[in-house]
Amino acid sequence: MARCVPQHLIKDRIDSARERLQKCEIDGLIVLSPTNKGYLSGFTTGTNIAPGGVLLITAGEESPHYITSTVDFQECRERLQPRGFEVLRYDYRKGQNALSITVDAARRLGLRKVGVPQSSITAGQLRSYEQEFDQAEILPIEDFIAVLREVKDEWEIKQIRAANRVSSNAFERIIRQVKPGMTEWQLAAELEYRLRLGGEGSPRLAFSSVVVSGPRTCMPHGSVTRRKLQRGDLVTVDFGATCNGYCADITRTFVVGSPTDRQRKIYSAVLQAQLTAIKQVGPGNKRAKAAQRGMDVLGEKGLAEYAVHGAGGHGIGLQVHEGPTTGECGLWEPGNVVTIEPGVYIPGWGGVRIEDDVLVTETGYEVLTPIKKDLLQVKS
Amino acid sequence: MARCVPQHLIKDRIDSARERLQKCEIDGLIVLSPTNKGYLSGFTTGTNIAPGGVLLITAGEESPHYITSTVDFQECRERLQPRGFEVLRYDYRKGQNALSITVDAARRLGLRKVGVPQSSITAGQLRSYEQEFDQAEILPIEDFIAVLREVKDEWEIKQIRAANRVSSNAFERIIRQVKPGMTEWQLAAELEYRLRLGGEGSPRLAFSSVVVSGPRTCMPHGSVTRRKLQRGDLVTVDFGATCNGYCADITRTFVVGSPTDRQRKIYSAVLQAQLTAIKQVGPGNKRAKAAQRGMDVLGEKGLAEYAVHGAGGHGIGLQVHEGPTTGECGLWEPGNVVTIEPGVYIPGWGGVRIEDDVLVTETGYEVLTPIKKDLLQVKS
Numbered sequence: 001m002a003r004c005v006p007q008h009l010i011k012d013r014i015d016s017a018r019e020r021l022q023k024c025e026i027d028g029l030i031v032l033s034p035t036n037k038g039y040l041s042g043f044t045t046g047t048n049i050a051p052g053g054v055l056l057i058t059a060g061e062e063s064p065h066y067i068t069s070t071v072d073f074q075e076c077r078e079r080l081q082p083r084g085f086e087v088l089r090y091d092y093r094k095g096q097n098a099l100s101i102t103v104d105a106a107r108r109l110g111l112r113k114v115g116v117p118q119s120s121i122t123a124g125q126l127r128s129y130e131q132e133f134d135q136a137e138i139l140p141i142e143d144f145i146a147v148l149r150e151v152k153d154e155w156e157i158k159q160i161r162a163a164n165r166v167s168s169n170a171f172e173r174i175i176r177q178v179k180p181g182m183t184e185w186q187l188a189a190e191l192e193y194r195l196r197l198g199g200e201g202s203p204r205l206a207f208s209s210v211v212v213s214g215p216r217t218c219m220p221h222g223s224v225t226r227r228k229l230q231r232g233d234l235v236t237v238d239f240g241a242t243c244n245g246y247c248a249d250i251t252r253t254f255v256v257g258s259p260t261d262r263q264r265k266i267y268s269a270v271l272q273a274q275l276t277a278i279k280q281v282g283p284g285n286k287r288a289k290a291a292q293r294g295m296d297v298l299g300e301k302g303l304a305e306y307a308v309h310g311a312g313g314h315g316i317g318l319q320v321h322e323g324p325t326t327g328e329c330g331l332w333e334p335g336n337v338v339t340i341e342p343g344v345y346i347p348g349w350g351g352v353r354i355e356d357d358v359l360v361t362e363t364g365y366e367v368l369t370p371i372k373k374d375l376l377q378v379k380s
Numbered sequence: 381m382a383r384c385v386p387q388h389l390i391k392d393r394i395d396s397a398r399e400r401l402q403k404c405e406i407d408g409l410i411v412l413s414p415t416n417k418g419y420l421s422g423f424t425t426g427t428n429i430a431p432g433g434v435l436l437i438t439a440g441e442e443s444p445h446y447i448t449s450t451v452d453f454q455e456c457r458e459r460l461q462p463r464g465f466e467v468l469r470y471d472y473r474k475g476q477n478a479l480s481i482t483v484d485a486a487r488r489l490g491l492r493k494v495g496v497p498q499s500s501i502t503a504g505q506l507r508s509y510e511q512e513f514d515q516a517e518i519l520p521i522e523d524f525i526a527v528l529r530e531v532k533d534e535w536e537i538k539q540i541r542a543a544n545r546v547s548s549n550a551f552e553r554i555i556r557q558v559k560p561g562m563t564e565w566q567l568a569a570e571l572e573y574r575l576r577l578g579g580e581g582s583p584r585l586a587f588s589s590v591v592v593s594g595p596r597t598c599m600p601h602g603s604v605t606r607r608k609l610q611r612g613d614l615v616t617v618d619f620g621a622t623c624n625g626y627c628a629d630i631t632r633t634f635v636v637g638s639p640t641d642r643q644r645k646i647y648s649a650v651l652q653a654q655l656t657a658i659k660q661v662g663p664g665n666k667r668a669k670a671a672q673r674g675m676d677v678l679g680e681k682g683l684a685e686y687a688v689h690g691a692g693g694h695g696i697g698l699q700v701h702e703g704p705t706t707g708e709c710g711l712w713e714p715g716n717v718v719t720i721e722p723g724v725y726i727p728g729w730g731g732v733r734i735e736d737d738v739l740v741t742e743t744g745y746e747v748l749t750p751i752k753k754d755l756l757q758v759k760s
Contacts, residue, residue: 093690122498122499192573219452222455308451308453
């Protein structure tokens with residue numbers, strides 16, 4: 001598997017951004033979010049996805065500028081100069097910062113109208129940018145790069161597929177070690193170790209894992225504690241590795257020992273809701289329908305009130321939560337990758353969630369998560 | 381060690397925030413940053429430090445309101461209601477969000493002027509807040525909670541001390557396994573596993589570790605790669621566990637086998653710079669002096685140009701980078717905790733960094749990081 005995104009894809013992405021800038025009659029774009037910087041530069045494997053600083057793209061043919069601190073300068077130059085980026089550094093010791101060097105660059109490039117996504121700049125930063133830019137006007141705009149990212153290309157799909165494979169292997173290996181007396185904490189640490197070892201090109205996990213057990217499974221994103229697993233517990237594990245910056249996001253609920261009738265029944269309802277929701281995913285289908293149909297199943301079983309986050313999910317990619325979601329109007333497009341994750345949480349009793357990553361294909365959908373979904377019973 | 385911050389400290393923190401609000405004639409504060417929410421509520425052990433949503437504090441005696449999603453509601457209520465917080469939920473399925481429920485609460489509380497730190501709200505969010513708040517004016521303000529956090533109380537110091545102990549134990553255990561042929565990646569995974577297992581009350585690491593080897597040590601925050609360690613390599617490892625949300629941040633450079641004269645010389649210069657800088661830390665001393673004196677040492681050895689991030693450091697606490705820093709004017713106060721981390725990075729050759737966490741005491745300083753600083757040689 002190629003470690004780095006092919007150069008022609010970087011070119012396509014920057015061309016798409018430029019096209020959009022030209023359409024909006026803006027002549028520059030300031031990119032601050034690590035995921036957008038990673039997407040447009042191909043540098044997605046740093047400790048913060050992409051290194052800190054500013055990516056400045058023009059509507060014209062000038063090289064994109066990556067403006068970073070002296071700390072990240074060498075690696076940025078090594079990796080981005082061969083891709084046609086101009087890499088500039090700021091040095092705090094000389095009173096410089098990302099903003100001051102960006103202002104200089106914008107002046108040299110003769111930019112007059114510079115857009116900045118208002119979802120990735122703080123109100124305080126925006127004020128500084130408005131004050132410091134002398135020759136250009138700063139325009140807070142919608143984050144159209146995040147929208148471009150909603151449709152994954154073949155290389156990106158490969159990464160998400162690989163992240164799912166790594167995550168699934170880690171889970172299947174760890175699940176064999178689970179037994180009563182193990183703490184939530186140990187389970188999380190062992191799983192994360194495997195996720196971390198198996199990932200590619202980036203040292204980070206997709207997110208801090210959730211491991212909740214027994215009655216604590218009624219908390220969808222509960223903290224990990226030192227609670228010991230007990231015979232009869234439900235255990236919910238929400239986890240994901242990254243490959244070259246791209247996330248997997250998977251949840252399984254299993255039982256320690258033999259399930260009770262009620263555990264079996266609730267699990268089977270959630271599974272049926274998930275399978276039903278997944279079947280609604282396909283190009284041209286309404287996004288909201290997946291969650292609706294999943295909820296219909298839970299409603300029929302009298303479980304709707306316990307499905308506190310519904311039966312749909314969210315896009316995944318460089319971020320573990322990104323667009324598109326099943327909570328939005330609009331239609332699926334080939335290349336969207338989304339989680340489908342219905343959950344039922346009964347206070348005082350416990351909960352069940354089943355989450356897979358699903359790709360929208362040209363003709364329908366493909367589930368990228370290879371872990372089986374029968375109610376898994378670990379030895380007690 | 382107490383797992384939870386004592387209630388009287390929570391009361392003190394909220395009282396300090398209220399005092400400041402009264403002084404500024406603002407009658408409410410919207411807290412959005414996870415670290416500030418964690419600091420003011422004591423909930424610092426969630427997967428994102430504190431759960432998502434809004435913490436609303438009034439200048440008066442009303443209970444603080446924690447407004448969170450249905451996903452985090454149960455755990456928030458369990459943990460924060462006994463501490464005197466009113467916990468409210470928003471339900472996306474009903475068209476609610478954090479903002480809509482916060483507006484309702486502010487209206488009920490009769491708030492007229494509500495401050496929000498401009499460094500933790502995006503420009504887009506601020507626009508929505510300004511539009512949706514009907515009876516109250518929204519005022520972007522400086523983040524005075526982050527400033528309160530710069531002086532740690534006894535409980536917080538205990539956590540940072542514990543995080544340093546865990547991190548040091550992990551490092552000393554892993555270093556015995558290091559040998560030529562091991563990859564940067566494996567070293568990072570093994571170390572993070574131990575950091576993760578040993579931490580307390582929070583599943584996260586302080587940050588994604590840096591492990592760079594050989595010529596790659598000239599990149600202070602280089603990505604972790606599959607490069608194999610070789611005899612003669614310098615290896616730099618920058619890492620930290622968390623305890624109840626509080627970070628350690630430690631760096632050591634070691635050598636695989638026997639050091640060359642140049643390696644020994646550069647290491648010794650960096651160590652001398654670090655020891656000199658640390659001696660400048662003490663109550664009432666100028667913050668900037670630590671970095672200056674450290675740089676003086678490097679300058680005398682002709683290494684100043686290679687010290688790309690200087691010879692000082694930054695505050696640590698719930699965030700791995702917070703105030704105060706050695707780059708600022710102002711004086712040290714007892715309770716500040718800061719890294720001192722000079723580094724020298726010679727392109728094409730390699731680099732050395734030595735970083736400890738240092739507490740400002742009533743009478744001087746205390747180094748919280750117990751790992752020795754002689755140039756460590758691992759077996760080759």
